[in-house]
Amino acid sequence: MRELGEVEKQTYTAGGMCVDGKIDVLRGWIAASDNIVFFGGAGVSTESGIPDFRSVDGLYNQQWDYPPETILSRTFFDRNPEEYYRFHHAKLVVDGVKPNRAHLRLAGLEREGKLKAVITQNIDGLHQAAGSKNVLELHGSILRAYCTKCRAPYPAERMNHCEGVPHCDVCGGIVRPDIVLYEEPLDQRVMERALDYIQNAEVLIIGGTSLGVYPAAGLIHYYRGSKLALVNLSETPYDRYADLVIHEKIGEVFSQV
Ligand code: APR
16 A cells, blocks of 8 residues: 655656656556556546536535535435535536546547546546446446435436425435435445555556545555556645646646547
């Protein structure tokens, strides 16, 4: 397991190398590997028109009656399903969004047998829409729903375009999205699979995430290789442990590798 702080600074992350040079390094790593794993967050989907959470124009910086992190919690959902669904319909359902260059390139790398898995914190289903097959959704998906009482499954349509709070046809229970709300545990099986991919990856590319939410962000500790690339517009708490840091739009970078 990569003990943070043990990683000696590689020449790549030393100051001075320009973005193009860093993209050349990343291109070389990708060309030479058939064991690449990608771990991403909301920043992968911003170029598809979906706001992230913590950037200046992100969801968590917009004005709501309650902090969005409160609205997206299990307690709030149980106590205020009406207000939850007002936020859900206004902010989580983004119709007509399409995969962008990053999603498409990742799907291509999987088809070429180079990328083993996409591990995402996103709930928008855009990696699958781009053609990726092996996608581990740590925080679930807004494209799936189920009844909170009898767990009957429902298509996303039933929840994403309804008036008010959707209810189950079978038992009348409230229908909810199949996403991990704050206070809820992640699916252990998904986490274990993600861990296994990261532990055994030759190249780990992390992109479009502030790496500030656990346990997802903690996965980085399990990477044991020496080709950890971080592609993120802003700095993250893990920049200094990466072997390659590119502060650039991920769609831009992936269109060149
Ligand atoms: N290219 C590269 N990086 C980008 C881009 C882009 N086009 N757009 C935004 N970013 C970066 C931002 O600079 C930011 O650091 O992506 C990061 C997104 O961070 P967050 O908004 O915190 O999103 P994320 O890391 O996915 O949040 C993790 O928090 O609230 C929970 O469940 C929610 O899954 C989410 C989790």
